[in-house]
Amino acid sequence: xxxxxxxxxxGMVSVKEMPVxxxxxxxxxxxxxxxxxxIPNKGPSAVAIFLTAFGAFSWGMYQVGxxxxxxxxxKEEKYAARAAILxxxxxxxxxxxxxxxxxxxxxxxxxxxxxxxxxxGESVYHSGRWVPPATGELxxxxx
Amino acid sequence: MASAVDPVGNPIPxxxxxxxxxxxxxxxxxxxxxxxxxxxxxxxxxxxxxxxxREVTHCVLNLLKGLHQRCSxxxxxxxxxxxxxxxEFDLCRKEQQEFEKACSWSE
Numbered sequence: 001x002x003x004x005x006x007x008x009x010x011g012m013v014s015v016k017e018m019p020v021x022x023x024x025x026x027x028x029x030x031x032x033x034x035x036x037x038x039i040p041n042k043g044p045s046a047v048a049i050f051l052t053a054f055g056a057f058s059w060g061m062y063q064v065g066x067x068x069x070x071x072x073x074x075k076e077e078k079y080a081a082r083a084a085i086l087x088x089x090x091x092x093x094x095x096x097x098x099x100x101x102x103x104x105x106x107x108x109x110x111x112x113x114x115x116x117x118x119x120x121g122e123s124v125y126h127s128g129r130w131v132p133p134a135t136g137e138l139x140x141x142x143x
Numbered sequence: 144m145a146s147a148v149d150p151v152g153n154p155i156p157x158x159x160x161x162x163x164x165x166x167x168x169x170x171x172x173x174x175x176x177x178x179x180x181x182x183x184x185x186x187x188x189x190x191x192x193x194x195x196x197r198e199v200t201h202c203v204l205n206l207l208k209g210l211h212q213r214c215s216x217x218x219x220x221x222x223x224x225x226x227x228x229x230x231e232f233d234l235c236r237k238e239q240q241e242f243e244k245a246c247s248w249s250e
Contacts, residue, residue, distance in 0.1 A: 077232055084169030085161040087176040088203045091196030092156075094189035101190075130188035 101133070147211055147222045154207035159226035161203075163218065163242070164210055172202040214245040 007018055044052070109120045125131055147160045154160065161168070169176075179195040186192070211218055221242040224235040232239070 074233055080169060081162050081165035081230075081232070084165040084172075084176070085203075087172075087179040087196075087199045088156065088161065088168070090183070091179060091192075091199045094193060094196050095200075097189050098193060130186065 104133075146215075146219050147207065148215075152208065154204055154211060156203065156207065157222075157226070158230060160207065160222045162230045162232075163222045163225045164207060167206060167210060167246075168203055171206050172199065175199045175202045210246055214242070217242045217245040 004012075004015055004018060007021060009017060009019055012018065105120055112118045112120065146155075147163075148154045175195070175198045179192060179199050182192040182195045189196075217238070221235065221238040224238040225231075228234040
């Protein structure tokens with residue numbers, strides 16, 4: 001049905017006298033709306049936050065220090081073990097080296113026996129210290 | 144890697160066996176080691192330090208033989224664990240404890 005038949009006022013002549021259908025506020029108006037800001041000021045203070053952060057940091061660094069001590073102890077154990085067996089290994093290598101060096105000197109003497117003024121096994125350096133031989137490969141049987 | 148000694152009874156100084164008994168070597172052969180290192184410091188020529196080197200070798204091999212005679216099973220277990228974990232002490236704590244307990248320090 002048309003609006004005029006639904007909303008009509010008795011005794012109405014034209015549509016212009018129809019009662020107005022409007023969306024409006026309830027009677028008495030709307031309740032008031034708060035628009036002022038209200039940020040609460042409770043919670044930890046700046047000093048408390050700083051102390052908590054500082055405490056967490058120091059506890060963490062303390063744990064790091066403890067871990068470092070443990071790791072250093074492990075490393076020292078390894079280094080001490082290596083230092084203890086080093087002379088044994090070096091002594092074994094010295095024996096092997098002396099044997100090979102003697103063979104090498106004999107070979108050199110055989111090769112250079114006709115060269116006048118050749119000192120077998122003479123060091124090629126003038127410093128007087130003993131220098132490990134740099135005659136090519138150290139252990140051809142290994143390589 | 145079956146045992147720390149060969150069938151005759153001579154100890155086999157592989158790296159695992161040496162690292163396993165390194166504490167004992169460091170304690171028992173300290174003077175020989177120091178003498179050898181002093182000789183080396185003065186003159187690095189291998190031919191000059193052969194005497195001290197032989198002392199060191201004798202000391203270590205006798206120590207290994209004695210250790211194996213006294214507690215062969217624990218020593219073999221520890222050396223085997225070292226061999227398996229490539230000389231990492233932290234991975235062989237259990238065998239280390241048993242070895243320390245079995246082979247007492249004083250002899």
